Amino acid sequence: MLDIPFPVESVPAAQAEKALKELIDERDGVAPVLLGDRDVFSTEWAEYVDVFENPETILAEARSIDTDRWFANRKTPRKIRTVDLGVPHQAQSWLTRMTLLPVTALNLPLRMVKGLIRTPDLAVETPIAETRLVQALNTQLAELEAAGEGTDVELAEIREVIAEIEAGVDEGVFPDPVDYVTPRRGGDMAAGLVKASEPWESAAWLQHGAYAICAPKSVYVAHCRWLWNENDARLITASTDHLGFQMERPIGSLIEAVEVMRRFEILGATEINGDLIGADGKSLINADRLWVWWD
Numbered sequence: 001m002l003d004i005p006f007p008v009e010s011v012p013a014a015q016a017e018k019a020l021k022e023l024i025d026e027r028d029g030v031a032p033v034l035l036g037d038r039d040v041f042s043t044e045w046a047e048y049v050d051v052f053e054n055p056e057t058i059l060a061e062a063r064s065i066d067t068d069r070w071f072a073n074r075k076t077p078r079k080i081r082t083v084d085l086g087v088p089h090q091a092q093s094w095l096t097r098m099t100l101l102p103v104t105a106l107n108l109p110l111r112m113v114k115g116l117i118r119t120p121d122l123a124v125e126t127p128i129a130e131t132r133l134v135q136a137l138n139t140q141l142a143e144l145e146a147a148g149e150g151t152d153v154e155l156a157e158i159r160e161v162i163a164e165i166e167a168g169v170d171e172g173v174f175p176d177p178v179d180y181v182t183p184r185r186g187g188d189m190a191a192g193l194v195k196a197s198e199p200w201e202s203a204a205w206l207q208h209g210a211y212a213i214c215a216p217k218s219v220y221v222a223h224c225r226w227l228w229n230e231n232d233a234r235l236i237t238a239s240t241d242h243l244g245f246q247m248e249r250p251i252g253s254l255i256e257a258v259e260v261m262r263r264f265e266i267l268g269a270t271e272i273n274g275d276l277i278g279a280d281g282k283s284l285i286n287a288d289r290l291w292v293w294w295d
Contacts, residue, residue: 002051011189017178019191020178031201033236035191037190055201055205061222062225065218067223076262137162175291177289177290180244181244192238199228199234199235200224200233203243211268215268230256233246234246242293250285251284253285254282260281261281270293
């Protein structure tokens, strides 16, 4: 088992936003990245990182890459097939993940799940689609109850989520990156204090996710450098299936949004904020954060 190659500090989960800001403001020479539950992160690191590549070597290679030329010479992969649930494409991917209870949804903070459900501005296009979705969720909930998984409070909250879905699903539903890594149990979460002179350099140390295996690591890190140069995009969260960025200079046009999505698509990502790869990218416009997901 490989040791985690950077210090990991516990911060209060209930004050994750405040803790993140304090770490950014007060710790010189490090780029803090929220990693979720400490035990889960440690397990994922042990399972997914067989060989830890030298970050300094990766950074040197990343600095030598002309990202504009590299991405200009690459075509986007074949479009990913998705199952049509009869709901808007922005909501489809998240709703699909919800139907994967208990494996996926129980790993998410329920307050995040509830936060994804909007007021009754109906975006579900047909009563049939809405009924199918609710039936699927209720089936999975029944399996949870039969297996004795989840507390009474947690099951009640899931029922509340289902009720709110019945009331209508708004377009553009997607998690905030910090909420996405906030643990459902326990009062603490892990923050990696990664050595870095600039925030994008932390990407070279984060090698436990799909983003680190879908493309050469130096290219993925060079892309983070490009986002930092273009948008002051600070890498603030990471798990095995996502990266989260704080955008100090948000994306201002559809042209920019499409290019960001295209580059992430080449790196293997399947969704950014409320847009599946290949969509118009509207949810990226003026977004303070990007939640980038690898399936």
